[in-house]
Amino acid sequence: MKIVVCVKRVIDYNVKIRVKPDHSDVDLTNVKMAMNPFCEIAVEEAVRLKESGVATEVVAVTIGPKAAQEQLRTALALGADRAVHIDTSAEANERIESLTVAKLLAKVVEEEQPGLVILGKQAIDTDNNQTGQMLAALAGLPQGTFASEVKISGDEGDKKLQVTREIDGGLQTIELSLPAIVTTDLRLNEPRYAKLPDIMKAKKKPMDVKSPADLCIEVASKVTLLKVESPAERKGGIKVGSVDELVDKLKNEAKVIS
Amino acid sequence: MDFALNDIQQMLQDSAAKFIQNDYDFETRRRLTESELGYSEENWKLFAELGWLALPFDEAYGGLGGSLTDLIVLQTELGRGLVVEPYFSTVVLGGNLIQRHGSESQQSELLERLIAGELKLAFAQAEPQCHSSITDIETSAERSEEGYHITGHKAVVLGAPSADLLVVAARTSGNRGDQNGLSLFLVDPAQPGVTMQAYPTNDGFRGAEIRFDSVKATLLGEVDSAYDAIQATLNDAIVALSAEAVGVMEKLLNATVEFCKVRKQFGQPIGKFQVLQHRMADMFMECEQTRSMLYFGAITVAGGGEEASHAASMLKVKVGSAGRLVGQQAVQLHGGMGVSDELDVGHFFKRITMINTLLGSRDEHLQRLIRNAQAA
């Protein structure tokens, strides 16, 4: 079984986000970029499925500028077998909306015919939480979102996918027929560290580069970003000397208990 | 001309940074330093798995053939985490000596075990009468029919308590100060005649005084000709240690800046006071200048030749001066918390201070540069 796993290049989650002085967007100058953490979990899950013999091939896909190939190389270093880069460097529009992303991915799914597609549930830059669901709709495939556990059972030709989902107040387990779309939640797994020998091998693994035009998808934006504001500044923490002092401060200063 | 990290270096940095962030927070590290072993065997196995132990070694021995630049990327991250596993003594010192000076069979056997995480080394070089001189060696090795026997006192051997094998520099001919007549030996520290006085170091590592009383030793590589290998290895080691220093210093700067943004006195964050802003600007400049010097050192030392030792000394001087300023000011700006054991800042300060004493201090290297200029 082939698994397609989708990754996105975002600002590293350790970086303190800076807004451009004119509030037009986030300032990306000299900012460290990384793979979206939920995508890392997706890659990890795909690689584990391959290591356990369930999957035979893992294909990593990204949509983004040339530099996004760094994230594909990371996916390859973590264990993906090959990569597909849909290069949007030439697009006038820097922001590729979720629906366009889903359309592009649907084309990839059509070409690759995977048994399973794994995506992060959302990207930490735009927090949309849409792409997986849209892809499922466009590709006409069942979806298991916010997965905290993924199990594949059954024989070749009649495999079933069990996805445990974290929902309000508990866990829900659903069974899907394959092929299917899964989006990952935080607790699905703990991604490994890339091993240096694998990092070196990643350089030699194949990477296909395509443009949106190659896939006959038009990258047009229907949403305009109007303004970006920084979050309110966090106040410094303090140390309290005793439980009594803590209770007093919670009551009288923070006013969160009464 | 290019100073950007390549893909491989970037991924190595990311992976090491992630390890520090997830598995090596300050309290974890504190528990390790307080444990009997002084570090974690589990981490050591992970280092082997991640290929870090294989980084600088030739592919012929199962290594990854990494460059000195690759090594400084990893070392900087280890510095940020104040990592106490004996990477420096095993890989940077011991392993490199074997790669440079060992016989073919020694290289393949020992490096393979090292890379698998099954062999830890320590380099017993310095002696009480010398801190950093390569040639000022009194420890001697006598040859008899049964092979070599070593007698002497080795000082402050880092990583010795956990080492499976010691790499010992000893004199096989010539006099103190001669370049010729230096040899390297492999010594099993568990055998009779080895007295090891182990101790923790001020900065969370382990070291030992070692006395050899006619101890059986295996010659590493050729006799009498170890000077070049030792010098080249120590030059690499200065670069690697300086990379760690850069990680420590940048951490000290960041911690100080963040602290000064939230610590309030006189009704405002103390980072608003100009006298402290300029102090932090000075710290920032020293961090950047040291990083630049590290790049110069890495490129020049990798090039080899006479320039290598000169560059290594220049780098070590810079690390000494800049580390002192950044360390002391980080503590100063943290106020009372800076001298408390509880906060990590003081421990980074301890490490940067001890780094100056390793492989020749700032003053020793400055003197070396002056003497070379005078002799030219």
Next chain:
Amino acid sequence: MNIDLTGDELAFRDEVRAFFQNELPPQVMEKIQRGLRISRDDQIAYQQALHAKGWAGANWPVEYGGTGWSATQKYIFNNEAATAQAPRIIPFGLTMVAPVIYTFGNEEQKQRFLPDILASKVWWCQGYSEPNAGSDLAGLKTRAVRDGDHYIVNGTKTWTTLGHYADWIFCLVRTSDTGKKQEGISFLLIDMNSPGVSVTPIITLDGRREVNEVNFEDVRVPVENLVGEEGKGWTYAKVLLTHERTNIAGVASSKQRLKRLREMLSEPPLGMPNLIDNSVFMARVMETEIELKALEFTELRVLSAVSTGKAPGPESSILKIKGTEVQQMIDELYLEASGHYALPFVPEQYEEEGDGIVIEPHFAPNTAPHYYNNRKVTIFGGTNEIQKNIIAKAVLEL
């Protein structure tokens, strides 16, 4: 990670090197060799030789006659110029006012001013600082009041370098008092021959006239000499400051000076004591060399970022501070190396026409005046304290 130059870059280096060896005007070459001072005419001859070669506008876009050089090529040029001990290029025309004109000026201004600047036919000076506006430059008070198609300018500019040589001055002037003080500032070009302009010398510690005070008394300036929009002068000046950072650290010339010092130490001139045996002095030499080497690599880091199309990192903010600190460290080494021959004050021995006594070693009597004069470098172009404020704010976000 590498510091290698490409084949093209090496070829360029050889071409620049050959120029400095063979194509400098003879009178300039001779003065360099004899360690004499460069006059106004020499300076112009040198810059015109560069222009003849097509190298005057190192930073200029090609469409205005610039070289279109990459950051690395500029670095190579500066290095070779320093190695040849060539005079520095007087920045006010070629690297300061020209970018403002070609970036913000109108077509007529570009055609009127740029060719003469490029050909070094017109000498420019800078009118920014005022007696009461130094570090707080936005507090400037020189006023330009609109009167028909003229501005009437009144006020005083100071520390005007080589203002007594200048044909034109570019000024920041106040055109409004409302709103933020930065918003009332305009960028005005003034002919130094206009009635009401007077230039008074300011003698610096080396006993020489380098800087001046420039007074404007009811000076009528045609409105077509206003660059860009009224009230935007501050923005223009700031843009200029941020994009003109090449060679700000003076690494290449500091390297040359240190190299010559080291050569002198290995062969002391005229039976002077051999300072190389003085370890206290040598420690300072070594520390200066180390600081300079670090700075050289800091500059290369910035260059590498710029030449691969990235924005320079925060390390670029330290170039001015560290560069000027190193320059002053070297000044002090020369002072020490001169010993008591730093004492004689004989400036005329560095003039072509000087017929006074000549004190040997020839370099020594100039070291103290140079040391005194060069205290300026940590003061001008934004004092080093202001630079640290900028680091605290822009880099450390304090």
